[in-house]
Amino acid sequence: MDTEKIKKLLKDVRSKKITIEEAYSKLKHLPYEDLGFAKLDSHRAMRKGFPEVIYCQGKSIPQIKEIVKKLTANHSNIMATRADVKAFKAIRSVVSKAEYHGMARIVTVGNGEKGKSKVLIITAGTADMPVAEEAAVTAEFLGNRIEKLYDVGVAGIHRLLGNMAKFKDARVIIVVAGMEGALASVVGGITDVPVIAVPTSIGYGASFKGLAALLAMLNSCAPGVAVVNIDNGFGAGVMASVINKSGNTP
Numbered sequence: 001m002d003t004e005k006i007k008k009l010l011k012d013v014r015s016k017k018i019t020i021e022e023a024y025s026k027l028k029h030l031p032y033e034d035l036g037f038a039k040l041d042s043h044r045a046m047r048k049g050f051p052e053v054i055y056c057q058g059k060s061i062p063q064i065k066e067i068v069k070k071l072t073a074n075h076s077n078i079m080a081t082r083a084d085v086k087a088f089k090a091i092r093s094v095v096s097k098a099e100y101h102g103m104a105r106i107v108t109v110g111n112g113e114k115g116k117s118k119v120l121i122i123t124a125g126t127a128d129m130p131v132a133e134e135a136a137v138t139a140e141f142l143g144n145r146i147e148k149l150y151d152v153g154v155a156g157i158h159r160l161l162g163n164m165a166k167f168k169d170a171r172v173i174i175v176v177a178g179m180e181g182a183l184a185s186v187v188g189g190i191t192d193v194p195v196i197a198v199p200t201s202i203g204y205g206a207s208f209k210g211l212a213a214l215l216a217m218l219n220s221c222a223p224g225v226a227v228v229n230i231d232n233g234f235g236a237g238v239m240a241s242v243i244n245k246s247g248n249t250p
Helices: 003-014 020-027 044-048 061-074 085-094 126-141 183-188 205-218 233-244
Strands: 078-081 099-101 106-109 118-123 145-149 170-177 195-199 225-227
Touching: 061 078, 061 085, 078 085, 078 126, 085 099, 085 106, 106 126, 118 126, 118 233, 126 145, 126 170, 126 195, 126 233, 170 183, 170 233, 183 195, 183 205, 183 225, 195 205, 195 233, 205 225
Parallel strands: 118 145, 118 170, 170 195, 195 225
Antiparallel strands: 078 106, 099 106
C-alpha cells in the first residue's frame, strides 16, 4: 500500500483541492501490497465490494497464514476457497472466529449484510452438492439470500416440477449438474430470470470429467443461460451476487 499517495490524497481533501468522491476513486487504483510470494490486491474491496479471496489449493500453510494476517489488518471479512482442514486450522490460528464450511471447502470470517434478492441453487444430483455448496456459501458471504433445491435432475423431472414454488422471488438461479448437463436447459426453459449453469466433473467415462456437461450447457437452446467453468461454484456465486446487486429487486 502506497502510504505517501494516501497522505497526499487526504491532504488534498482537507485543502478542498479534490472532493471525497474523487479521492475515493483514486484510492481504488493504488498499488498492491507485495509479500514477496504474493501481491495482495489491497483495494479490491473498494472496486468490487469484497476483499481479495484466498485460493488455498497449491499454497503452503505459512503462505496462507501470512496472507490472512495482511488481509485481517485491512478487512473484517475474509474468504478462503478450496481449503482443507489444515488450511482452516491455520486460518483459525490467526483469526479465532473463522468458520469452516466442510462440503464447500470454504473458510469465512464475517459475512455480508443480507440483501432482499434471492439466489436459488439447484443440483441435478446429490453428488453435485459440493460444487453447489461452494456457490451457496460464496453468494451468502456476499450478502445474498439463498434457497436450495437439490437432487432434482432430469432422470426424475417430476422432482423439479413439484418444487416450482421455490422459484418464486428468485432473481438468479444457479444450476449445478454433471453427467450430460441437461438440467440447465430445462430450468432455462421454464424461468424468466438469468440462469447460471455450472458443469461438474461428476459422471462416467464419456463425461470426460465435466467436459460433456460443459459443452451441453454452452450449446443450450434455452435463452438466458450463461455458463461458468467446470466445478466453479465460486465463480457462479460471485456472478449471481453481481447480477443481484446490479438492479432493483423483483
